[in-house]
Amino acid sequence: MHCPRTHIELTKLIVGGIEVYSSSNGGVFFDNRQITNFSDPTLKRALVLAEHLAALPDSDADLSSRINCPKCPSIVMMRRFFTPLHVVEIDECPNCAGIWLDPKELNKIHENHLSAREKQLLLNQQMNDHGFVQFDIPTNRFSRQGLKKNHNDNTESLVELALASLFDK
Ligand SMILES: [Zn+2]
Numbered sequence: 001m002h003c004p005r006t007h008i009e010l011t012k013l014i015v016g017g018i019e020v021y022s023s024s025n026g027g028v029f030f031d032n033r034q035i036t037n038f039s040d041p042t043l044k045r046a047l048v049l050a051e052h053l054a055a056l057p058d059s060d061a062d063l064s065s066r067i068n069c070p071k072c073p074s075i076v077m078m079r080r081f082f083t084p085l086h087v088v089e090i091d092e093c094p095n096c097a098g099i100w101l102d103p104k105e106l107n108k109i110h111e112n113h114l115s116a117r118e119k120q121l122l123l124n125q126q127m128n129d130h131g132f133v134q135f136d137i138p139t140n141r142f143s144r145q146g147l148k149k150n151h152n153d154n155t156e157s158l159v160e161l162a163l164a165s166l167f168d169k
Contacts, residue, residue: 003027004067004077004091004100006059013052016045021070022052025059026103029070035090035099039082041110050106063102069093070100083112084119 001010003023010021010029018037021029028049030038038046069075077091077100088108091100101109114122 001029001070004070005061005063005102010070013049015049015052016043018045020049022056024056025061026053026056028053028101028106030099030101031071031096033097033099035082035101038106039109039113041113046106046110050110053103053106056103058103067091067100069096069098071096071098082109084114084122085112087112 001021002008003010003025005027006023006025008024010023013020013022016037018034019031020034020038021031023029037043038049040046041050066079067077069077072093072095075093075095077093079089080092082088082090088105090105090109091102092098093100
């Protein structure tokens with residue numbers, strides 16, 4: 001398989017026992033919804049992959065054009081939002097359900113990740129407000145260091161963060 005941006009062959013990586021395909025420019029292809037194993041930044045393999053990709057050099061490839069699936073070269077990938085807050089747009093293959101992320105998009109997914117509790121809070125708030133609610137997520141709260149430091153009260157502090165974000169507005 002080849003990178004849809006640089007057209008250089010993708011490299012197969014095994015991260016936490018799961019195969020992914022990385023591009024030399026920091027892009028990555030997930031076969032058949034494997035992205036769900038890497039979208040939650042509380043999983044170690046998700047952080048390991050994000051760090052690996054972020055260390056790769058950027059290319060000057062055009063990241064705005066529509067691309068074909070690395071696995072199904074005749075199929076144009078569809079753009080859709082991945083995160084509940086509609087911040088990160090990804091490319092998904094309508095044929096094989098593979099997902100392509102451009103450089104830094106995995107980091108953005110991690111920064112905008114919501115816990116199950118936060119998703120419920122957001123949903124409740126949106127229903128009460130009958131419209132769009134601004135819901136800012138502090139960036140980098142899922143850094144490796146942050147996880148270690150807050151290991152014991154991680155869940156509690158996330159809920160506090162969510163509440164603070166909702167009711168400060
Ligand atoms: Zn495909």
